[in-house]
Amino acid sequence: MVRAGLTPERLTQAGAELADEVGFEQVTVSALARRFDVKAASLYSHVRSSHDLKTRIALLALEEMADRSAEALAGRAGKGALTALADVYRDYAREHPGRYTAARFPLDPETAAASAGPRHARMTRAVLRGYDLQEPESTHAVRLLGSVFHGYVSLEAAGGFSHSAPDSQESWERTLDALDALLRNWPTA
Amino acid sequence: MVRAGLTPERLTQAGAELADEVGFEQVTVSALARRFDVKAASLYSHVRSSHDLKTRIALLALEEMADRSAEALAGRAGKGALTALADVYRDYAREHPGRYTAARFPLDPETAAASAGPRHARMTRAVLRGYDLQEPESTHAVRLLGSVFHGYVSLEAAGGFSHSAPDSQESWERTLDALDALLRNWPTA
DNA sequence: CACATTTGCCTAAAGGCCTTAGGTAGTGCA
DNA sequence: TGCACTACCTAAGGCCTTTAGGCAAATGTG
Numbered sequence: 001m002v003r004a005g006l007t008p009e010r011l012t013q014a015g016a017e018l019a020d021e022v023g024f025e026q027v028t029v030s031a032l033a034r035r036f037d038v039k040a041a042s043l044y045s046h047v048r049s050s051h052d053l054k055t056r057i058a059l060l061a062l063e064e065m066a067d068r069s070a071e072a073l074a075g076r077a078g079k080g081a082l083t084a085l086a087d088v089y090r091d092y093a094r095e096h097p098g099r100y101t102a103a104r105f106p107l108d109p110e111t112a113a114a115s116a117g118p119r120h121a122r123m124t125r126a127v128l129r130g131y132d133l134q135e136p137e138s139t140h141a142v143r144l145l146g147s148v149f150h151g152y153v154s155l156e157a158a159g160g161f162s163h164s165a166p167d168s169q170e171s172w173e174r175t176l177d178a179l180d181a182l183l184r185n186w187p188t189a
Numbered sequence: 190m191v192r193a194g195l196t197p198e199r200l201t202q203a204g205a206e207l208a209d210e211v212g213f214e215q216v217t218v219s220a221l222a223r224r225f226d227v228k229a230a231s232l233y234s235h236v237r238s239s240h241d242l243k244t245r246i247a248l249l250a251l252e253e254m255a256d257r258s259a260e261a262l263a264g265r266a267g268k269g270a271l272t273a274l275a276d277v278y279r280d281y282a283r284e285h286p287g288r289y290t291a292a293r294f295p296l297d298p299e300t301a302a303a304s305a306g307p308r309h310a311r312m313t314r315a316v317l318r319g320y321d322l323q324e325p326e327s328t329h330a331v332r333l334l335g336s337v338f339h340g341y342v343s344l345e346a347a348g349g350f351s352h353s354a355p356d357s358q359e360s361w362e363r364t365l366d367a368l369d370a371l372l373r374n375w376p377t378a
Numbered sequence: 379c380a381c382a383t384t385t386g387c388c389t390a391a392a393g394g395c396c397t398t399a400g401g402t403a404g405t406g407c408a
Numbered sequence: 409t410g411c412a413c414t415a416c417c418t419a420a421g422g423c424c425t426t427t428a429g430g431c432a433a434a435t436g437t438g
Contacts, residue, residue: 041418045414146344147337171329229424
């Protein structure tokens, strides 16, 4: 009996790959076990449950995106920073659709607080340093940016912008132009 | 043996209610059968599969939102129309979280084309009639609006904006102010 | 009204996923 | 070398999906 060498980390990693290949919804303890040529029950020594597995994949995705964001934002400000951050999300979602979906997996409050989620919020806020917004307007702007990034990326992933002109890349660029203009000219209340 | 009086319509309607109560993911042929005090197998005379059931719920939700949108847009233009349409989505998602999620259920191309989806696109475009945008910019703007609406509503539903000041309602209003200002001052390429 | 047909829900059963309990065989250290 | 520990296994129960075939209620026909 040759051992497969399972660990929570390897399972999470393989689960993330599986998600990208077949979709996050199809990530299942059984499917993952098959991939390691092992019985499903064997995974339960490394992972508490199917829910736990999904949570770990979500945390991995959040972490990876946050790492990419930090790197992308280094040395950039203003529109350069805005574009860099936005592209991180969009590119990540295109390269890793399953992981991107995983990142929206609902986490319980403590887990969410300990995740890379707060880093994401801080980085979006960092982009706003290049613009002239004071509280509470900057919070509204953070929420708007988050909405656009997530909304655009998820509609695009759902195929919403394919099969129709102009192509999505162009809309994405114009969307970022528009957001930049909006942040430079934020309307007063 | 008293008959339950199942029909595809009643199943779809009850499925939508179930979705709102326990979440769209938990809508299952078995759970729906339980609700009608009937065996799961009995539903298969009225609905082709679990996937078919979910598709029907998705179509119902799209239709309901489109109907509300049409009513909300009647007699409105400019920012009034923008706000009215945006509020339809947000309110619908808050009243019917399960249905709102259902509306994002991936439809195959033919089904999507026959759904209320295209009506939604036309209504968003109608809002832009109150602003001065020419193609292809209006298409970019349609996509941006769709992204913000969906992004904001889904982040809000995920609890992203709760437990932190300022409250979500305020951000929503300022977001719509910002979008209005942006559409009135759309940056040239 | 009696009878035939259709229709609506049922039981049975197979297959898949999740999860727990308890067993067995590699692995590493005394 | 032998023992303890760990890693994976088998068995089994529970829930979900889906198909096949059966019986009874509803509907229509002479």
